[in-house]
Amino acid sequence: MGKEHAGEYSIIGKPIPRVDAKLKVTGQAKYAADIEVANMLWGCVKRSPHAHARILNIDTSKAERLPGVKAVITGKDFNGFTWGWSQPTRDEEPLAVKKVRYLYEGVAAVAAVDEDTAQEACDLIEVEYEPLPGVFTPFEAMKEGAPLVHENRPGNITVEYHWNFGDVEKAFAGSYLVREDTFQTPRMAKGYIEPPATVAYWPETDRLVFQGAKGSPYFPYRILSRCFNLPLSNVRIITPFIGCDFGGTKNDMTNGDFSAVMLAKKAGRPVKIVASQFDALTTDLRRHPMWVTIRTGVTKDGKITAIHTKIVSDGGAYTRMSPLTHFLTGICMGMPYHLPNFKHDVTCYFTNNPSSAAMRGHGIYHTTFARECQMDMIADELGIDRVEIRHRNIIKNPEPGTIYETINGAHIATAGTEECLTKVAEAVKWEERKKKERVKGSKAYGMGFATGTYLSGTQLSAHNACAGIVRVCEDGSVNYLTGATDVGMGSDTIGCALVAEVLGIALDDVDIKRVDTAFTPADPGSYGSRVTVLAGEAAINAAEDAKRQLREFAAKKLGAMEDEIVFKNRQVFVKSNHARSISWERLVRMACYDAPGRVIIGRGHSKRATDLHTLADFSTGKGDIGTNYSFTAQAAEVEVDVETGVVRCTDNSVIAHDCGFPLNTQAVETQVLGGSYHQGVAAALYEEFKMDKGLTLNPNFVDYKRPRAYEAPMTEVLHVITNDPFGPFGAKEASEGSTCSAPPAIINAIHDATGVWIKDLPAEPEKVYWALKEKREKEQKKEKQ
Amino acid sequence: MKDDDLKELRFSVNGRPYELKVKPKTLLLDVLRKELKLTGTRTGCEVSACGACTVNLDGMAVRACSVLALQANGREVVTIEGVADGEKLHPIQEAMVAHGAIECGFCTSGMVMSARALLLENPKPTREDIRKAIQGNLCADSGYAKYIEAIEIAAEKIQGGE
Numbered sequence: 001m002g003k004e005h006a007g008e009y010s011i012i013g014k015p016i017p018r019v020d021a022k023l024k025v026t027g028q029a030k031y032a033a034d035i036e037v038a039n040m041l042w043g044c045v046k047r048s049p050h051a052h053a054r055i056l057n058i059d060t061s062k063a064e065r066l067p068g069v070k071a072v073i074t075g076k077d078f079n080g081f082t083w084g085w086s087q088p089t090r091d092e093e094p095l096a097v098k099k100v101r102y103l104y105e106g107v108a109a110v111a112a113v114d115e116d117t118a119q120e121a122c123d124l125i126e127v128e129y130e131p132l133p134g135v136f137t138p139f140e141a142m143k144e145g146a147p148l149v150h151e152n153r154p155g156n157i158t159v160e161y162h163w164n165f166g167d168v169e170k171a172f173a174g175s176y177l178v179r180e181d182t183f184q185t186p187r188m189a190k191g192y193i194e195p196p197a198t199v200a201y202w203p204e205t206d207r208l209v210f211q212g213a214k215g216s217p218y219f220p221y222r223i224l225s226r227c228f229n230l231p232l233s234n235v236r237i238i239t240p241f242i243g244c245d246f247g248g249t250k251n252d253m254t255n256g257d258f259s260a261v262m263l264a265k266k267a268g269r270p271v272k273i274v275a276s277q278f279d280a281l282t283t284d285l286r287r288h289p290m291w292v293t294i295r296t297g298v299t300k301d302g303k304i305t306a307i308h309t310k311i312v313s314d315g316g317a318y319t320r321m322s323p324l325t326h327f328l329t330g331i332c333m334g335m336p337y338h339l340p341n342f343k344h345d346v347t348c349y350f351t352n353n354p355s356s357a358a359m360r361g362h363g364i365y366h367t368t369f370a371r372e373c374q375m376d377m378i379a380d381e382l383g384i385d386r387v388e389i390r391h392r393n394i395i396k397n398p399e400p401g402t403i404y405e406t407i408n409g410a411h412i413a414t415a416g417t418e419e420c421l422t423k424v425a426e427a428v429k430w431e432e433r434k435k436k437e438r439v440k441g442s443k444a445y446g447m448g449f450a451t452g453t454y455l456s457g458t459q460l461s462a463h464n465a466c467a468g469i470v471r472v473c474e475d476g477s478v479n480y481l482t483g484a485t486d487v488g489m490g491s492d493t494i495g496c497a498l499v500a501e502v503l504g505i506a507l508d509d510v511d512i513k514r515v516d517t518a519f520t521p522a523d524p525g526s527y528g529s530r531v532t533v534l535a536g537e538a539a540i541n542a543a544e545d546a547k548r549q550l551r552e553f554a555a556k557k558l559g560a561m562e563d564e565i566v567f568k569n570r571q572v573f574v575k576s577n578h579a580r581s582i583s584w585e586r587l588v589r590m591a592c593y594d595a596p597g598r599v600i601i602g603r604g605h606s607k608r609a610t611d612l613h614t615l616a617d618f619s620t621g622k623g624d625i626g627t628n629y630s631f632t633a634q635a636a637e638v639e640v641d642v643e644t645g646v647v648r649c650t651d652n653s654v655i656a657h658d659c660g661f662p663l664n665t666q667a668v669e670t671q672v673l674g675g676s677y678h679q680g681v682a683a684a685l686y687e688e689f690k691m692d693k694g695l696t697l698n699p700n701f702v703d704y705k706r707p708r709a710y711e712a713p714m715t716e717v718l719h720v721i722t723n724d725p726f727g728p729f730g731a732k733e734a735s736e737g738s739t740c741s742a743p744p745a746i747i748n749a750i751h752d753a754t755g756v757w758i759k760d761l762p763a764e765p766e767k768v769y770w771a772l773k774e775k776r777e778k779e780q781k782k783e784k785q
Numbered sequence: 786m787k788d789d790d791l792k793e794l795r796f797s798v799n800g801r802p803y804e805l806k807v808k809p810k811t812l813l814l815d816v817l818r819k820e821l822k823l824t825g826t827r828t829g830c831e832v833s834a835c836g837a838c839t840v841n842l843d844g845m846a847v848r849a850c851s852v853l854a855l856q857a858n859g860r861e862v863v864t865i866e867g868v869a870d871g872e873k874l875h876p877i878q879e880a881m882v883a884h885g886a887i888e889c890g891f892c893t894s895g896m897v898m899s900a901r902a903l904l905l906e907n908p909k910p911t912r913e914d915i916r917k918a919i920q921g922n923l924c925a926d927s928g929y930a931k932y933i934e935a936i937e938i939a940a941e942k943i944q945g946g947e
């Protein structure tokens with residue numbers, strides 16, 4: 001294991017500069033809010049001041065009379081259309097018609113000549129409401145007789161799963177120790193700085209163009225086709241650059257998206273709607289708050305015998321992606337530790353809060369936090385070292401050619417967790433370190449460990465198509481077309497690099513076309529760490545197809561067998577005699593001009609997306625959700641001010657990451673540093689929406705705390721290479737798994753430093769302060785006795 | 786004076802003189818993005834919290850969302866579009882590209898502008914100085930580490946070049 005094969009490649013496996021970096025660093029990159037179309041109007045959404053209320057009447061007449069207003073719409077303009085994540089969960093209207101279910105839900109919208117007029121017109125719309133009692137926590141929602149968020153959903157249940165593998169009760173009965181603990185993860189903002197924005201227009205009455213910040217542009221493609229009764233061929237979604245996503249809002253639709261399209265139709269002019277940060281932080285999708293109760297049985301030497309998880313979750317007003325989120329909370333519990341018995345009971349409830357949805361580490365984040373903190377509690381109770389107990393349970397890297405199957409039928413071909421954990425423990429010198437004194441003056445220092453896992457190349461039953469097109473131009477330059485969307489993670493660069501690698505040309509020779517549904521092939525978009533693994537496979541297959549066409553031609557010209565032809569460094573030559581060669585450029589030109597009408601277009605799709613494993617079954621929890629799985633171990637050091645409760649993460653932290661094979665080492669490092677460790681620090685110590693009866697109390701980045709540059713530890717990233725047989729050139733997802741391991745590592749470090757457990761995130765100073773105080777008082781009491 | 790009375794604004798942006806008429810309440814950010822179409826300056830929070838709108842006003846880093854356009858009267862504004870020398874990137878930009886600091890890129894303009902102002906004032910910053918200079922620039926996905934290192938690299942390069 002760990003064999004580097006980067007030397008075999010010309011481009012991949014090294015630091016690859018991003019193909020879009022220059023556009024971004026010079027400000028030329030256009031994001032949705034930067035788009036302007038001739039004759040464009042500005043739109044604005046009228047929002048509800050109630051979290052739960054019946055809409056009795058909407059009077060738009062005053063708004064319509066305001067000079068400069070060009071169109072006013074309400075939910076009724078959509079003729080009863082509803083939409084959702086899947087067919088059975090279509091419970092949301094583009095704009096609420098009869099009832100609003102969360103505060104600031106959209107009820108009407110205006111298009112006008114400028115932003116101020118649109119805003120003023122919105123204020124002139126008069127809406128009569130009948131306020132209704134609401135439910136604002138899942139515990140209120142589950143009470144008998146509680147107000148219903150959706151009248152047709154008894155018990156306010158959004159989704160529930162009850163899975164059972166092996167026999168947990170029997171295993172608990174035979175265990176040396178059984179521990180039950182409850183952990184809590186809060187409601188979090190997705191954290192993108194770019195608020196959602198959309199420009200929509202109808203170049204002809206039956207043709208729609210939609211340019212919006214969408215990480216999964218083929219969601220709006222299908223949804224808008226249905227909403228406006230258009231054939232898919234007439235729906236053109238064009239993706240600008242996207243200022244981050246992290247799951248949720250930029251995957252699917254907002255009130256503003258639907259409104260822009262309808263207003264543009266009604267006004268007969270393009271309409272642009274740009275959300276404010278306030279809109280984004282009060283109405284965009286958030287991370288689900290969850291209460292995770294985890295019961296774990298272990299043998300005397302710390303081997304896990306069974307886990308039973310019981311989760312209560314707040315889904316907010318609409319179903320959105322909740323069926324997937326809660327499925328994900330349990331699907332990877334059998335990793336990275338060997339788990340012989342497993343039971344999973346999870347229920348998500350509707351509340352009158354803004355809807356919850358996917359967020360980085362989707363679902364798995366919550367259960368990883370609970371499991372990894374409890375692992376330390378168990379280790380301490382048994383008197384086993386915290387690294388050692390993990391080693392005793394880790395799934396060993398399967399021998400090449402063999403597969404490890406988890407209790408719920410997930411298939412692992414490579415697992416570098418053991419090497420990751422060994423590496424981080426060595427890097428922070430844990431053996432020496434653990435004997436050292438924790439407290440220095442008013443500061444206490446602690447080291448915490450955690451492991452994590454994540455699926456890559458999500459496999460879901462519907463809309464899984466994923467393809468690439470490689471068009472070779474007559475001068476040797478190449479267009480790569482993909483339906484996949486780079487929301488910042490660098491997949492555009494990876495796609496280009498894979499195409500260039502296969503064709504033996506330079507990265508500069510390949511130009512990527514961002515998504516335009518009129519030309520690019522359908523794709524599910526950016527979620528579930530799927531893009532590099534699946535769109536990457538499609539890109540390779542498309543490039544291979546183009547190469548096959550050129551190889552045929554080269555073989556003829558060079559008088560050799562086709563399988564003798566090699567493409568490398570912009571040269572095409574015969575393997576046994578490099579002198580018999582032709583330059584890439586010349587070959588392409590000759591091939592294109594050889595016969596009238598010849599074009600070199602390669603196409604390929606991802607077969608693994610659909611054919612590799614049996615797709616997971618949501619109702620039983622059995623099967624594979626990933627094409628393969630990444631693994632992580634990390635060590636994080638904290639400094640706790642024992643007088644104030646302020647916790648700081650130090651530079652003494654290390655993340656070892658098994659992403660199979662890092663296709664772009666630099667991008668993997670930046671992702672792991674920022675997209676995992678830093679976001680983990682944010683989740684562990686800072687981020688939480690404070691709520692009061694559906695009202696978000698901190699909807700701005702002053703009151704909603706996030707770490708800034710002076711709170712950014714300079715983490716070390718170590719690569720563990722396992723070369724997964726199911727990924728493109730051995731690759732698996734990068735950095736989503738390590739998002740999940742960061743919060744527990746930090747909470748474990750706080751415990752190592754001070755002996756207190758913070759079981760509900762984030763570990764804000766106040767919480768830590770009170771926990772320390774309570775501990776001190778208990779100790780003093782004991783001393784007195 | 787009524788809110789809507791137009792006032793004269795004369796200033797220079799990226800070395801070019803401009804004469805405009807603006808409402809007193811107009812923000813510098815809106816003049817740059819909407820009037821001058823310099824959209825490289827981003828709109829994030831509009832409340833001085835994210836730094837995406839950072840520009841240089843007489844060499845100082847300011848948040849264009851919290852400066853009235855008229856406050857720039859008679860002064861020099863440099864935006865992200867004015868940092869590179871034609872096709873040639875500024876050392877700060879070059880280092881950010883080469884060091885892999887950039888992810889989604891939405892905060893990048895602001896990062897460059899904060900760094901530029903820092904290096905104009907303090908060509909040999911310590912790591913702490915750099916952290917302080919970009920503390921108002923929120924980034925959601927880079928973890929700042931590579932931005933900090935890139936600014937260090939750029940500072941050294943500028944020093945070496947002199």
Ligand code: FES
Nearest residue numbers: 829830831836850
């Ligand atoms: S937009 Fe000015 S600081 Fe955020």
